[in-house]
Amino acid sequence: MPGPLSLFSVNAVLVMSADDGSRIFTKYYSAPIPPPVLSPTRPTTPAPTHTPLSRSSAPLKRASSKKTNKSSSDVILYDNRIVVFKMESDVMLYVVGSADENEVLLYNVVLSLRDALGILFKGATDKRTIVENYDLVSLTIDEIIDDGIILETDPVMIASRVSRAPAADAPNMKNIDLSEQGLMNAWEFGKRRLAEGLRQM
Numbered sequence: 001m002p003g004p005l006s007l008f009s010v011n012a013v014l015v016m017s018a019d020d021g022s023r024i025f026t027k028y029y030s031a032p033i034p035p036p037v038l039s040p041t042r043p044t045t046p047a048p049t050h051t052p053l054s055r056s057s058a059p060l061k062r063a064s065s066k067k068t069n070k071s072s073s074d075v076i077l078y079d080n081r082i083v084v085f086k087m088e089s090d091v092m093l094y095v096v097g098s099a100d101e102n103e104v105l106l107y108n109v110v111l112s113l114r115d116a117l118g119i120l121f122k123g124a125t126d127k128r129t130i131v132e133n134y135d136l137v138s139l140t141i142d143e144i145i146d147d148g149i150i151l152e153t154d155p156v157m158i159a160s161r162v163s164r165a166p167a168a169d170a171p172n173m174k175n176i177d178l179s180e181q182g183l184m185n186a187w188e189f190g191k192r193r194l195a196e197g198l199r200q201m
Contacts, residue, residue: 008148009101010109011081013141014094017127018087024130025137029148074110075103082106086114089126108153109144115155116140120163136162 008029015025076083077099084106085094095110097103117125120136130137143158144151152158 007150009097009105009150010095010145010148011098012094012096013113013145014092014096015130015137016092016094018090018092024091024127025134025141027138027141027145029145075107084110086110088114088117089124091125091127091130105150109150112144112153112155112158113140116144116158116162119155119159 010029012026012028014023016023074085076085080099082097082099082101082103083094084097084103085092087093093110093113095106095113097106114125117130117137117140120140121129121133139162140158143161144153
């Protein structure tokens with residue numbers, strides 16, 4: 001009998017150099033509470049979980065790099081985890097999930113990451129561009145995944161959220177009058193707007 005479904009689909013996202021397998025960017029996730037195994041005859045017990053991935057998972061990085069170089073597909077099984085990957089220029093993009101996770105779902109995540117970075121960097125997704133735009137890479141991954149939960153896989157939507165410029169009518173701190181008179185004017189303006197709103201109710 002399969003265990004209950006979980007939203008926590010992604011264990012890790014890795015961006016590595018295709019040349020030497022060195023780490024460029026990594027982010028690890030673990031579910032805060034393991035899902036319970038429900039059994040009609042036994043009390044509820046926590047499901048067996050894999051050892052959480054961490055920044056010290058160097059064997060995973062090295063093995064993933066070696067196995068993906070030899071693999072003819074974009075999905076491998078390593079250390080009881082599904083690893084999906086895509087090569088883009090001189091970098092490898094990896095998404096890691098548990099062995100019972102849907103590999104199609106994980107593959108969609110790695111594709112959305114590749115395509116969103118391609119939109120942001122205008123097709124120049126290489127090691128140098130990623131290092132120079134580390135903040136955009138981090139924001140892109142955060143738009144796709146939050147604490148291991150997949151939030152969005154539409155690359156156009158992801159790229160638009162990451163690169164969205166401030167609205168033209170957004171307040172600019174340089175144009176705000178912080179003098180005593182300016183604050184009094186803002187206070188009076190707020191009082192008038194509140195009074196008008198109350199009269200219309």
